[in-house]
Amino acid sequence: MVASTFAEAAEAIVAVGRAFDARGWAPATSGNYSVRLEDGSFAVTVSGWHKGRLTLDGVMRVDGEGASLDGKRPSAETALHLSLYRRFPEAGAVLHSHSPQAVALSRLLGGNWTIRGHELAKAFPGVTTHAVDVMLPIVENSQDMRDIEAAIAPFLAADMPPPAYLIRGHGLYGWGRDIAEAERVIEAAEWLAACEVAERSMRRDA
Numbered sequence: 001m002v003a004s005t006f007a008e009a010a011e012a013i014v015a016v017g018r019a020f021d022a023r024g025w026a027p028a029t030s031g032n033y034s035v036r037l038e039d040g041s042f043a044v045t046v047s048g049w050h051k052g053r054l055t056l057d058g059v060m061r062v063d064g065e066g067a068s069l070d071g072k073r074p075s076a077e078t079a080l081h082l083s084l085y086r087r088f089p090e091a092g093a094v095l096h097s098h099s100p101q102a103v104a105l106s107r108l109l110g111g112n113w114t115i116r117g118h119e120l121a122k123a124f125p126g127v128t129t130h131a132v133d134v135m136l137p138i139v140e141n142s143q144d145m146r147d148i149e150a151a152i153a154p155f156l157a158a159d160m161p162p163p164a165y166l167i168r169g170h171g172l173y174g175w176g177r178d179i180a181e182a183e184r185v186i187e188a189a190e191w192l193a194a195c196e197v198a199e200r201s202m203r204r205d206a
Protein backbone atom coordinates (compact mmCIF):
# COMPACT_ATOMS: atom_id res chain seq x y z
CA MET A 1 0.00 0.00 0.00
CA VAL A 2 1.32 3.45 -0.96
CA ALA A 3 0.29 6.02 1.67
CA SER A 4 -1.26 9.13 0.16
CA THR A 5 -1.54 12.71 1.27
CA PHE A 6 -5.03 14.18 1.27
CA ALA A 7 -4.20 16.36 -1.74
CA GLU A 8 -2.99 13.39 -3.80
CA ALA A 9 -5.97 11.27 -2.77
CA ALA A 10 -8.51 14.00 -3.53
CA GLU A 11 -7.08 14.53 -7.04
CA ALA A 12 -7.18 10.78 -7.71
CA ILE A 13 -10.76 10.48 -6.42
CA VAL A 14 -11.98 13.34 -8.62
CA ALA A 15 -10.35 11.63 -11.64
CA VAL A 16 -11.97 8.28 -10.79
CA GLY A 17 -15.38 9.95 -10.54
CA ARG A 18 -14.99 11.42 -14.04
CA ALA A 19 -13.79 8.10 -15.45
CA PHE A 20 -16.59 6.05 -13.84
CA ASP A 21 -19.24 8.54 -14.90
CA ALA A 22 -17.93 8.50 -18.49
CA ARG A 23 -18.40 4.73 -18.52
CA GLY A 24 -21.93 4.83 -17.08
CA TRP A 25 -20.86 3.45 -13.71
CA ALA A 26 -21.94 6.48 -11.64
CA PRO A 27 -25.45 7.61 -12.71
CA ALA A 28 -27.23 10.38 -10.79
CA THR A 29 -25.32 10.79 -7.49
CA SER A 30 -24.43 7.11 -7.11
CA GLY A 31 -21.07 5.60 -6.18
CA ASN A 32 -18.49 6.55 -3.59
CA TYR A 33 -14.72 6.34 -3.38
CA SER A 34 -12.11 6.40 -0.63
CA VAL A 35 -8.34 6.30 -0.12
CA ARG A 36 -6.38 5.46 3.03
CA LEU A 37 -4.17 8.38 4.06
CA GLU A 38 -0.67 8.37 5.51
CA ASP A 39 -1.88 9.66 8.91
CA GLY A 40 -4.39 6.78 9.33
CA SER A 41 -7.43 8.86 8.36
CA PHE A 42 -9.34 8.37 5.09
CA ALA A 43 -10.26 10.57 2.15
CA VAL A 44 -13.85 9.84 1.06
CA THR A 45 -16.42 11.42 -1.23
CA VAL A 46 -18.93 13.79 0.35
CA SER A 47 -22.46 12.33 0.31
CA GLY A 48 -24.81 13.34 -2.47
CA TRP A 49 -22.35 14.76 -5.02
CA HIS A 50 -22.62 13.74 -8.65
CA LYS A 51 -19.41 11.72 -8.97
CA GLY A 52 -18.78 12.80 -12.56
CA ARG A 53 -18.88 16.43 -11.47
CA LEU A 54 -16.76 16.17 -8.36
CA THR A 55 -14.37 18.96 -7.46
CA LEU A 56 -11.82 18.86 -4.65
CA ASP A 57 -14.59 20.26 -2.43
CA GLY A 58 -16.49 16.98 -2.88
CA VAL A 59 -13.76 15.02 -1.10
CA MET A 60 -13.36 15.07 2.70
CA ARG A 61 -11.58 13.31 5.57
CA VAL A 62 -12.99 10.87 8.15
CA ASP A 63 -11.35 8.98 10.99
CA GLY A 64 -11.38 5.19 11.33
CA GLU A 65 -14.84 5.30 12.91
CA GLY A 66 -16.29 7.37 10.08
CA ALA A 67 -16.46 10.63 12.04
CA SER A 68 -16.08 13.72 9.89
CA LEU A 69 -12.78 15.53 10.42
CA ASP A 70 -13.76 18.65 8.50
CA GLY A 71 -17.46 19.20 9.14
CA LYS A 72 -18.62 17.77 5.79
CA ARG A 73 -21.04 14.83 5.51
CA PRO A 74 -19.32 11.63 4.35
CA SER A 75 -20.81 9.08 1.97
CA ALA A 76 -23.79 7.22 3.43
CA GLU A 77 -21.80 4.03 2.73
CA THR A 78 -18.60 5.07 4.54
CA ALA A 79 -19.01 2.19 7.02
CA LEU A 80 -18.65 -0.33 4.16
CA HIS A 81 -15.36 1.27 3.12
CA LEU A 82 -14.04 1.28 6.68
CA SER A 83 -14.91 -2.38 7.27
CA LEU A 84 -12.84 -3.27 4.16
CA TYR A 85 -9.87 -1.22 5.43
CA ARG A 86 -10.12 -2.94 8.83
CA ARG A 87 -10.21 -6.40 7.24
CA PHE A 88 -7.44 -5.70 4.71
CA PRO A 89 -4.67 -3.58 6.25
CA GLU A 90 -2.90 -3.63 2.87
CA ALA A 91 -5.89 -2.02 1.11
CA GLY A 92 -5.22 1.58 0.11
CA ALA A 93 -8.42 2.36 -1.83
CA VAL A 94 -12.06 1.27 -2.05
CA LEU A 95 -14.30 2.07 -5.04
CA HIS A 96 -18.05 1.56 -5.50
CA SER A 97 -19.77 1.55 -8.92
CA HIS A 98 -23.44 1.41 -9.98
CA SER A 99 -23.38 0.06 -13.54
CA PRO A 100 -26.47 -1.36 -15.30
CA GLN A 101 -24.67 -4.66 -15.99
CA ALA A 102 -23.52 -5.29 -12.39
CA VAL A 103 -26.92 -4.32 -11.00
CA ALA A 104 -28.78 -6.41 -13.60
CA LEU A 105 -26.60 -9.42 -12.90
CA SER A 106 -27.08 -9.08 -9.14
CA ARG A 107 -30.85 -9.15 -9.70
CA LEU A 108 -30.72 -12.06 -12.17
CA LEU A 109 -28.69 -14.36 -9.94
CA GLY A 110 -30.35 -15.97 -6.96
CA GLY A 111 -27.05 -16.71 -5.19
CA ASN A 112 -23.44 -15.59 -5.54
CA TRP A 113 -21.66 -15.05 -8.86
CA THR A 114 -19.04 -17.57 -9.92
CA ILE A 115 -16.70 -16.39 -12.69
CA ARG A 116 -15.43 -19.44 -14.60
CA GLY A 117 -13.02 -19.82 -17.51
CA HIS A 118 -12.36 -16.14 -18.10
CA GLU A 119 -8.87 -14.91 -18.97
CA LEU A 120 -9.80 -11.48 -17.59
CA ALA A 121 -10.12 -12.97 -14.08
CA LYS A 122 -6.33 -12.61 -14.03
CA ALA A 123 -6.89 -8.89 -13.49
CA PHE A 124 -7.89 -9.75 -9.92
CA PRO A 125 -4.96 -9.69 -7.46
CA GLY A 126 -3.49 -13.16 -6.90
CA VAL A 127 -5.31 -14.84 -9.81
CA THR A 128 -2.80 -16.32 -12.26
CA THR A 129 -4.91 -18.57 -14.50
CA HIS A 130 -8.31 -18.66 -16.19
CA ALA A 131 -8.68 -22.24 -14.89
CA VAL A 132 -9.88 -21.20 -11.46
CA ASP A 133 -13.29 -20.19 -10.19
CA VAL A 134 -13.51 -16.70 -8.72
CA MET A 135 -16.64 -16.25 -6.61
CA LEU A 136 -17.98 -12.76 -6.01
CA PRO A 137 -20.54 -12.74 -3.19
CA ILE A 138 -23.89 -11.03 -3.69
CA VAL A 139 -25.43 -9.75 -0.48
CA GLU A 140 -28.88 -8.25 0.03
CA ASN A 141 -29.28 -4.50 -0.06
CA SER A 142 -30.25 -2.55 3.05
CA GLN A 143 -30.41 1.09 4.10
CA ASP A 144 -28.69 0.01 7.32
CA MET A 145 -24.99 -0.45 6.54
CA ARG A 146 -24.67 -2.77 9.55
CA ASP A 147 -26.86 -5.33 7.73
CA ILE A 148 -24.61 -5.25 4.66
CA GLU A 149 -21.47 -5.41 6.80
CA ALA A 150 -22.83 -8.45 8.66
CA ALA A 151 -23.83 -10.20 5.43
CA ILE A 152 -20.43 -9.73 3.76
CA ALA A 153 -18.31 -10.39 6.87
CA PRO A 154 -18.17 -14.22 6.56
CA PHE A 155 -16.98 -13.96 2.95
CA LEU A 156 -14.31 -11.41 3.83
CA ALA A 157 -13.13 -13.56 6.75
CA ALA A 158 -12.41 -16.55 4.47
CA ASP A 159 -8.82 -17.70 3.83
CA MET A 160 -9.29 -16.79 0.15
CA PRO A 161 -11.47 -13.67 0.35
CA PRO A 162 -13.10 -12.34 -2.83
CA PRO A 163 -11.55 -9.35 -4.68
CA ALA A 164 -14.92 -7.58 -4.87
CA TYR A 165 -18.59 -8.05 -3.97
CA LEU A 166 -22.02 -7.06 -5.18
CA ILE A 167 -24.99 -5.69 -3.30
CA ARG A 168 -28.20 -6.93 -4.92
CA GLY A 169 -30.05 -4.28 -6.91
CA HIS A 170 -27.46 -1.72 -5.82
CA GLY A 171 -23.87 -2.00 -7.09
CA LEU A 172 -20.33 -3.28 -6.89
CA TYR A 173 -17.55 -2.80 -4.31
CA GLY A 174 -13.88 -3.38 -5.17
CA TRP A 175 -10.64 -2.52 -3.41
CA GLY A 176 -6.91 -2.64 -3.97
CA ARG A 177 -3.49 -1.69 -2.64
CA ASP A 178 -3.93 1.69 -4.29
CA ILE A 179 -6.55 3.45 -6.38
CA ALA A 180 -5.09 2.09 -9.63
CA GLU A 181 -5.44 -1.50 -8.42
CA ALA A 182 -8.97 -0.88 -7.09
CA GLU A 183 -9.90 0.64 -10.46
CA ARG A 184 -8.52 -2.41 -12.27
CA VAL A 185 -10.61 -4.71 -10.05
CA ILE A 186 -13.77 -2.70 -10.73
CA GLU A 187 -13.01 -2.52 -14.47
CA ALA A 188 -12.52 -6.27 -14.68
CA ALA A 189 -15.63 -7.07 -12.62
CA GLU A 190 -17.71 -4.63 -14.67
CA TRP A 191 -16.50 -6.13 -17.96
CA LEU A 192 -17.13 -9.67 -16.69
CA ALA A 193 -20.63 -8.67 -15.52
CA ALA A 194 -21.40 -7.19 -18.95
CA CYS A 195 -20.12 -10.38 -20.56
CA GLU A 196 -22.20 -12.59 -18.25
CA VAL A 197 -25.39 -10.60 -18.93
CA ALA A 198 -24.75 -10.69 -22.72
CA GLU A 199 -24.01 -14.42 -22.66
CA ARG A 200 -27.18 -15.17 -20.71
CA SER A 201 -29.32 -13.16 -23.11
CA MET A 202 -27.73 -14.88 -26.15
CA ARG A 203 -28.37 -18.30 -24.61
CA ARG A 204 -31.97 -17.33 -24.00
CA ASP A 205 -32.41 -16.15 -27.58
CA ALA A 206 -30.60 -19.12 -29.17
Ligand SMILES: CSCCC(=O)C(=O)COP(=O)(O)O
Pocket residue numbers: 028029030031032045046047048049074075076077096
Ligand atom coordinates in the same frame (compact mmCIF):
# COMPACT_ATOMS: atom_id res chain seq x y z
C1 LIG B 1 -28.85 7.94 -5.84
S1 LIG B 1 -27.52 7.01 -5.26
C2 LIG B 1 -28.07 6.25 -3.74
C3 LIG B 1 -27.01 6.14 -2.69
C4 LIG B 1 -25.89 5.25 -3.15
O1 LIG B 1 -26.09 4.05 -3.35
C5 LIG B 1 -24.56 5.75 -3.41
O2 LIG B 1 -23.69 5.00 -3.83
C6 LIG B 1 -24.19 7.18 -3.19
O3 LIG B 1 -24.33 7.58 -1.86
P1 LIG B 1 -23.38 8.73 -1.26
O4 LIG B 1 -23.94 9.02 0.10
O5 LIG B 1 -22.01 8.15 -1.21
O6 LIG B 1 -23.43 9.89 -2.20
Ligand SMILES: [Zn+2]
Pocket residue numbers: 030031032077096098170171
Ligand atom coordinates in the same frame (compact mmCIF):
# COMPACT_ATOMS: atom_id res chain seq x y z
ZN1 LIG C 1 -24.26 2.85 -3.67
